[in-house]
Amino acid sequence: MAGKTILILGGGIGGQVAANVLRKEISRDHRVVLIDQRPDAVFAPSLLWLIVGKRELQQIRRPLAPLSRKGIEVIQTEVTRIDPAARTVAAGEQILSYDSLIISLGADLAPETVPGLAEAAHSFYEPSGALRLWEAVRGFPGGRVVILIAATPFKCPAAPYEAAMLLDDYFKRRGLQTKVDLSLYTPEPLPMPVAGPAVGTAVKQMVEGRGIGLHPTMKIASVDPKGKELLFENGRRVGYDLLIAIPPHRAPRVARDSGLTGESGWIPVDPKSLKTRHEGVYAIGDITSIMLPVGKPLPKAGVFAHYEAETVAKNIAAELEGSKPTHLFNGRGYCFLELGAGRAGFASGDFYATPEPKVTMRSPGYHWHWGKVLFERWWLRHWL
Ligand SMILES: Cc1cc2nc3c(=O)[nH]c(=O)nc-3n(C[C@H](O)[C@H](O)[C@H](O)COP(=O)(O)OP(=O)(O)OC[C@H]3O[C@@H](n4cnc5c(N)ncnc54)[C@H](O)[C@@H]3O)c2cc1C
Numbered sequence: 001m002a003g004k005t006i007l008i009l010g011g012g013i014g015g016q017v018a019a020n021v022l023r024k025e026i027s028r029d030h031r032v033v034l035i036d037q038r039p040d041a042v043f044a045p046s047l048l049w050l051i052v053g054k055r056e057l058q059q060i061r062r063p064l065a066p067l068s069r070k071g072i073e074v075i076q077t078e079v080t081r082i083d084p085a086a087r088t089v090a091a092g093e094q095i096l097s098y099d100s101l102i103i104s105l106g107a108d109l110a111p112e113t114v115p116g117l118a119e120a121a122h123s124f125y126e127p128s129g130a131l132r133l134w135e136a137v138r139g140f141p142g143g144r145v146v147i148l149i150a151a152t153p154f155k156c157p158a159a160p161y162e163a164a165m166l167l168d169d170y171f172k173r174r175g176l177q178t179k180v181d182l183s184l185y186t187p188e189p190l191p192m193p194v195a196g197p198a199v200g201t202a203v204k205q206m207v208e209g210r211g212i213g214l215h216p217t218m219k220i221a222s223v224d225p226k227g228k229e230l231l232f233e234n235g236r237r238v239g240y241d242l243l244i245a246i247p248p249h250r251a252p253r254v255a256r257d258s259g260l261t262g263e264s265g266w267i268p269v270d271p272k273s274l275k276t277r278h279e280g281v282y283a284i285g286d287i288t289s290i291m292l293p294v295g296k297p298l299p300k301a302g303v304f305a306h307y308e309a310e311t312v313a314k315n316i317a318a319e320l321e322g323s324k325p326t327h328l329f330n331g332r333g334y335c336f337l338e339l340g341a342g343r344a345g346f347a348s349g350d351f352y353a354t355p356e357p358k359v360t361m362r363s364p365g366y367h368w369h370w371g372k373v374l375f376e377r378w379w380l381r382h383w384l
Pocket residue numbers: 009010011012013014015035036037038041044045046047048077078079080104105106107124125126155156159252254284285286287300301302303304305334335336
């Protein structure tokens with residue numbers, strides 16, 4: 001078979017896995033090309049440790065260029081247009097043709113969509129924001145700390161709750177327990193609602209058990225950065241001294257401008273094959289929308305981007321070898337849940353189960369925290 005080109009857009013979790021698996025499974029006659037606007041990749045789950053001084057950025061960041069040693073062509077530029085009819089992608093100055101396309105461009109953060117939010121809030125959802133937050137946290141003398149989930153869906157449904165518990169632990173270690181009032185406001189009815197009421201209640205108890213105020217079904221309307229006040233849609237006003245927001249998320253502009261997104265605002269895909277409605281085009285990870293049998297979307301999480309990437313890469317490899325693509329993404333996932341003081345919980349389950357996801361939470365312990373540490377090390381060595 002003449003050499004084919006597989007283009008992978010995005011060098012985050014999904015893109016890294018897809019590129020590595022493809023390169024391992026297919027002959028060097030075929031090109032594997034990875035495009036990302038950034039020169040390096042950051043292991044996002046570890047941003048939670050960065051905001052409490054447990055990691056430095058260089059420990060969790062790796063350049064993408066060395067992937068070329070494995071035979072993956074890496075191009076650092078912005079993707080500005082995807083044209084499935086012409087089977088081309090505009091990236092920087094180049095127009096690249098593909099035989100298969102994997103879109104793994106993640107989710108963009110859009111704090112500007114809530115009046116006042118971008119000006120007022122810290123966000124640890126990207127590395128520079130996480131670093132700025134750590135500076136603010138380490139110098140924080142005490143006062144009201146509010147963690148605000150501005151909208152759903154957002155990446156890693158556990159992350160804001162983990163951040164609350166890690167910050168609580170950090171402030172306690174600094175002897176500030178009587179001086180810091182930590183609370184979390186969310187439009188969700190319970191933490192991690194897709195995982196079901198048992199998991200949500202367990203997380204709620206963990207958070208509230210630490211004295212952190214949890215305020216569900218609170219939808220933000222605007223923020224007053226000067227008066228340091230949040231205004232919610234129900235008319236409630238809440239003051240803060242340090243505001244940490246999970247900003248609204250949306251699909252990257254290139255996906256929206258190229259007409260790939262559906263009603264949900266994300267790219268619709270077949271839940272098992274991750275095929276889009278365009279021939280030879282797959283989408284994986286945060287940029288997709290997969291509606292579950294329970295009527296809620298599959299959460300945006302690296303674990304799903306990872307397994308979706310493996311599924312797609314193995315199926316493309318099978319097709320190139322002339323066999324049938326038989327791999328199916330099964331909706332299974334897991335998540336370490338950092339609790340502070342060196343402990344963590346672990347949730348895992350089947351999100352494609354009917355009539356609702358079957359997710360269980362294991363008893364928290366030190367071993368789950370060390371599990372996440374080992375997982376971080378493995379990830380950074382294995383894929384990058
Ligand atoms: C603080 C935090 C903690 C988290 N913890 C966990 C966890 O414990 N477990 C878990 O499973 N998930 C976790 N996640 C979520 C996880 O990181 C994401 O779900 C995962 O990274 C999604 O992978 P992806 O490949 O879809 O997108 P990403 O990993 O975000 O990669 C997208 C890539 O596309 C690139 N890109 C975007 N637009 C363009 C463009 N126009 N041109 C070129 N390049 C572009 C970006 O630079 C980026 O590198 C966490 C996330 C955060 C923020």
